[in-house]
Amino acid sequence: MTYRATARGESFRFDDLVAVMAAASPERSGDQLAGIAAESALQRVAARRVLMDLPLAEFLNNALVPYETDEVTRLIIDGHDRAAFAAVASMTVGELRDWLLSPAADAASLAKLAPGLTPEMVAAVSKLMRNQDLIRVARKVEVITAFRNTIGGRGTLATRLQPNHPADDPRGIAVSVLDGLLQGAGDAVIGINPASDNIANCHSLLVALDDMRQTFAIPTQSCVLTHVTNALTLLERGAPVDLIFQSVAGTQAANDGFGVSLDILAEAYDAGLAAARGTVGQNCMYFETGQGAALSSDAHHGVDQQTLEVRAYAVARAFHPLLVNTVVGFIGPEYLYDGKQITRAGLEDHFCGKLLGLPMGVDVCYTNHVEADQDDMDNLATLLAQAGVSFVITVPGADDVMLGYQSLAFEDITYLREVTGLRPAPEFARWLAEFGLAGQGTRALPDPAAMARRMGLSA
Amino acid sequence: MSAPDFAGLRRLTPARVRLDAAARPMPLSALLAFQEDHAAARDAIHAAPDMAALAERLAPRPCLLVESRAVDRATYLRRPDLGRQLADGADLPRLDCPLALVICDGLSAPAVMAQVPGVVAALSERLPLLADQPVVLVHGGRVAIGDPIGAALGAQMVLVLIGERPGLSVADSLGAYLTLNPRPGLRDSARNCVSNIHLRGGLTHEAAADRLAWLVAEAQRIGATGVLLKDESGQPGQLT
Numbered sequence: 275m276t277y278r279a280t281a282r283g284e285s286f287r288f289d290d291l292v293a294v295m296a297a298a299s300p301e302r303s304g305d306q307l308a309g310i311a312a313e314s315a316l317q318r319v320a321a322r323r324v325l326m327d328l329p330l331a332e333f334l335n336n337a338l339v340p341y342e343t344d345e346v347t348r349l350i351i352d353g354h355d356r357a358a359f360a361a362v363a364s365m366t367v368g369e370l371r372d373w374l375l376s377p378a379a380d381a382a383s384l385a386k387l388a389p390g391l392t393p394e395m396v397a398a399v400s401k402l403m404r405n406q407d408l409i410r411v412a413r414k415v416e417v418i419t420a421f422r423n424t425i426g427g428r429g430t431l432a433t434r435l436q437p438n439h440p441a442d443d444p445r446g447i448a449v450s451v452l453d454g455l456l457q458g459a460g461d462a463v464i465g466i467n468p469a470s471d472n473i474a475n476c477h478s479l480l481v482a483l484d485d486m487r488q489t490f491a492i493p494t495q496s497c498v499l500t501h502v503t504n505a506l507t508l509l510e511r512g513a514p515v516d517l518i519f520q521s522v523a524g525t526q527a528a529n530d531g532f533g534v535s536l537d538i539l540a541e542a543y544d545a546g547l548a549a550a551r552g553t554v555g556q557n558c559m560y561f562e563t564g565q566g567a568a569l570s571s572d573a574h575h576g577v578d579q580q581t582l583e584v585r586a587y588a589v590a591r592a593f594h595p596l597l598v599n600t601v602v603g604f605i606g607p608e609y610l611y612d613g614k615q616i617t618r619a620g621l622e623d624h625f626c627g628k629l630l631g632l633p634m635g636v637d638v639c640y641t642n643h644v645e646a647d648q649d650d651m652d653n654l655a656t657l658l659a660q661a662g663v664s665f666v667i668t669v670p671g672a673d674d675v676m677l678g679y680q681s682l683a684f685e686d687i688t689y690l691r692e693v694t695g696l697r698p699a700p701e702f703a704r705w706l707a708e709f710g711l712a713g714q715g716t717r718a719l720p721d722p723a724a725m726a727r728r729m730g731l732s733a
Numbered sequence: 734m735s736a737p738d739f740a741g742l743r744r745l746t747p748a749r750v751r752l753d754a755a756a757r758p759m760p761l762s763a764l765l766a767f768q769e770d771h772a773a774a775r776d777a778i779h780a781a782p783d784m785a786a787l788a789e790r791l792a793p794r795p796c797l798l799v800e801s802r803a804v805d806r807a808t809y810l811r812r813p814d815l816g817r818q819l820a821d822g823a824d825l826p827r828l829d830c831p832l833a834l835v836i837c838d839g840l841s842a843p844a845v846m847a848q849v850p851g852v853v854a855a856l857s858e859r860l861p862l863l864a865d866q867p868v869v870l871v872h873g874g875r876v877a878i879g880d881p882i883g884a885a886l887g888a889q890m891v892l893v894l895i896g897e898r899p900g901l902s903v904a905d906s907l908g909a910y911l912t913l914n915p916r917p918g919l920r921d922s923a924r925n926c927v928s929n930i931h932l933r934g935g936l937t938h939e940a941a942a943d944r945l946a947w948l949v950a951e952a953q954r955i956g957a958t959g960v961l962l963k964d965e966s967g968q969p970g971q972l973t
Contacts, residue, residue: 303811439746446746453750607810642774642899643810643840648767671749671759671767678900680771683749685759711756723739731742 275336279323286320291336294328295394296578297321298401300618304566304579304609311578325398326368330359333394339575339585344526345536350392350588358390367398374399374411374629381416388631393524393584396626400580405618408625409661415628417664419596420555421495421516423461423701425664426633431696432665433687434597434635435460438676442469444482448729450670451486457684458691458711461702462597462635462665463517463560465497469676476500477513484514489728490709493701495552495596497560502534502542509545517560517596518546524563524585527573536589543593554701557596557633563587564601565619566609579609580619584626591630597665598627599635603651604679607643613650616640620654624663635665639681648672648680655682659690666690747902770901777896777904779806782842784870790850794857794868799823799882801873809873816875825869825885831862832949833888833915837874841896841905848907848930848938849894855942856892860949876910876924883915890952891915892945897928906931909941911948913958923959925952 277288288294296310298321305311312318334354341347361383362370373379400408418426425432437450447466454460464483468476476498483496495516500508502520509515520539521532529535539559546558563586568574574582583600590598600623603616610616620636627634638655640646655666672683690696697703706712739752751763788796800823803815834856836849857863869882876893883891890913897906907930912923927944929935936944947966952958 307812307814437748439748443745446748449742449745449750449752450748452742453748453752456752456754457756608813611811642771642901643778647771669748670746671751671763673749673767673770673901675747675749675902678898680901683759685756688756689758726739726742731745 277324279320281316281320281323284316284320286317288321288324291332292338292576294321294324295338295398295401295581296576298325298398299578299580300401302579302609302615302619303607303611304569307608308569308574308576308579310576322402325402326366328367328398330362330365330367330370330395333392333398338394338577338581339525346524346526346529346585346589349536349592350585353592354392355389358387361387361390367395367402370395370399371402371407375407379411379414381414384415384629385631388629391630393588393626393630394581396629397581397584400622400626403625405621405657408621409657412625412628412661415662417628417631417633419557419633421552421557421596422554423493423699424554425462425596425699427700429695429697430699431659431663431687431690431694432462432699432702433459434462434599434665434667435464435684436467436667436669436674436681437464438467438669438674440469440676442475442479444479445731447479447482448486448731452726452729452731453670454668454684455711457688458698458706459668459684459687460492460494461699463495463497465499465517465519465560467499467677471500471504473504473507476504477508477511480508480513480515486729490725491705493705502538506542506545509549514551515546515549516551517558518542519560519562521562521567522586522589523567523571523573524582524589525568525573525575528568528571528582529589531571531573536592539589539593555596557594559590559593559595560597561590561595562599562601563590563623564605565623566605569609570605580622583623584630587627587630587632590632596633597635598632599637599665599667600624600627601637601639603640603644603646604637606641607645610644612645613640613647613653616644616646616650617654617657621657621661624658624661628662633664635667636663637667637681639667639679641679651680651682655686655690656693659694659696767901773904774899774901777841777843777899780842782838782845782872784872787836787846787849787870791853791868794853794865797825797867797869799825799869799871801871801875801878804873813875816873817877817880819878819881825882827885827887828866829887830866831888832860832890832892833883833886834863834866834868835871835874835879835882835891835893836868837871837876837878837893837895839874839895839908840898844896844905844907844931845894847905847932851938852894852907852909852930852941855938856945859942859946876921877919879910879912880915880917880919883912884917888915889913890949890958892949903931903933903935906935909945911945911952911958913952913956925958925962925964
């Protein structure tokens with residue numbers, strides 16, 4: 275089926291819905307690399323006009339990635355909640371945009387609608403929205419998840435404390451954890467990317483993190499971000515696995531490149547539930563995603579990278595995660611070229627994840643070969659805090675010395691909480707207060723040196 | 734209460750920990766140190782390679798200069814596909830050699846200038862089959878450009894030395910990729926990689942050459958590179 279629209283008197287024709295979606299996307303290097311981006315700025319506007327008038331229901335009848343050969347498409351279509359969709363079933367994409375911006379769309383109605391929306395509908399409407407629209411609507415959505423604390427409540431902003439070390443040295447990791455706790459970070463998760471996926475290594479890191487958590491009775495969860503099949507092995511061996519991590523993407527072929535399938539994820543989810551390690555909730559999964567993942571594994575089916583990213587959220591949604599974050603600036607300039615593209619993508623990813631009902635966080639980050647710096651990260655972090663982001667990632671001094679990229683610093687969460695008034699997860703906030711770690715400048719920390727000694731650290 | 738002395742703890746990790754019990758904002762000195770490191774990384778990424786100077790340092794070994802289809806930096810960063818292809822008109826002789834050596838600026842021209850002469854000298858001592866063979870110097874190359882180059886030269890194996898993406902602490906780290914039967918279209922799973930070759934706590938030139946010489950010999954023995962060739966060279970300094 276072809277689609278047509280005009281811009282400045284020029285008529286544009288699109289061969290299929292995939293082409294419309296790609297041309298309607300804001301400019302980004304990944305779509306240009308794939309050869310599917312709008313060929314002109316006017317063509318982009320025309321594609322948006324097509325979307326404006328396109329019935330939402332079209333996405334249920336016109337799969338962008340074939341149903342027959344892609345299990346993510348089958349998950350999306352077979353799991354679609356028609357009753358929830360009924361509220362918007364007669365709308366076009368443009369009308370959905372208007373409704374989302376209206377007072378009728380509030381926390382309750384948006385939560386009710388979420389299972390009725392498919393990733394493609396959400397991606398389409400995001401392409402018709404400016405950054406302020408993405409912030410305005412995402413802010414209205416409330417997604418609450420829980421394990422040992424409660425993430426996503428209104429007025430809160432949580433953080434992953436990422437204490438990576440290039441040699442996985444437990445003492446070096448403990449120093450970074452202490453550094454983060456002193457700035458009030460760590461409520462979303464204390465999560466290590468191991469330098470080595472070796473099972474014994476991951477096991478000892480899990481034990482070290484769990485000991486630390488128990489020693490100080492910290493109401494948070496830990497994670498060693500290794501492959502989901504490793505987590506299964508570790509659970510079988512009795513390792514203290516709180517959250518089960520996996521990178522996921524929006525097509526079956528891209529997930530295959532990650533070595534996962536929906537079946538493997540389901541097996542891991544069941545194992546996590548059986549371990550029942552949560553105290554205030556049992557959301558035990560943690561997923562990471564990022565625009566460009568499917569293209570980089572040559573598994574994109576000609577679909578634009580932002581739409582595929584939102585399809586990854588459908589994968590995540592099926593397993594009721596505690597946390598999901600996009601690694602937005604990590605994937606490189608061939609997918610998101612500069613600070614402007616990273617900012618836009620970060621706001622899109624957050625909005626789309628939230629609209630689908632996910633506890634959406636963002637790794638506000640960049641690599642050295644991207645045209646971006648800490649000022650761009652300040653901007654995006656501040657915008658996301660206003661948009662109600664569930665959590666952000668924080669590392670010592672903004673420098674991840676293991677993965678070799680720059681994220682937010684622990685100090686940045688203190689800044690964000692100060693300028694927005696947002697607070698940590700409630701259970702974690704109480705713990706910080708008991709430890710004398712709440713608030714800046716007015717601290718009555720009993721004895722940080724003793725705390726370090728109890729963590730097995732001595733100067 | 735006086736702030737506890739955490740100086741000893743900071744030595745336990747290369748991370749930029751401050752251990753500030755008062756949770757104050759980042760001090761200006763730390764901020765500028767970060768900006769200094771980022772600036773060095775950015776400069777390294779955008780530095781142009783001086784291939785003529787490199788050729789001089791590799792003399793008397795002959796050098797062949799070629800370009801990819803992505804010589805300017807903005808194109809190189811946006812279009813990895815073009816960095817894997819030789820520019821039109823590249824003229825390479827048929828050498829029919831067992832091992833071809835290809836040197837690419839990659840994401841760090843300073844890495845190539847700093848590490849390549851030492852690595853090539855160390856490799857020459859260990860690999861007689863390199864003899865006085867020419868090396869190919871590539872401007873704007875990605876790892877996979879070794880495939881069309883190796884095929885054109887008629888090489889049984891190609892070893893690509895390439896500048897790695899600069900980090901904040903090291904901006905001149907070199908990577909080495911070995912590929913058997915190079916030809917366009919190979920996947921990265923067909924290669925073996927030795928990375929982090931630099932002189933600030935990375936693999937030394939000699940250690941890197943030891944591992945590469947072991948990989949070359951093993952690849953010849955089993956007739957494969959990539960996932961089938963497990964690196965068991967056991968050299969000290971091996972990274973996890």
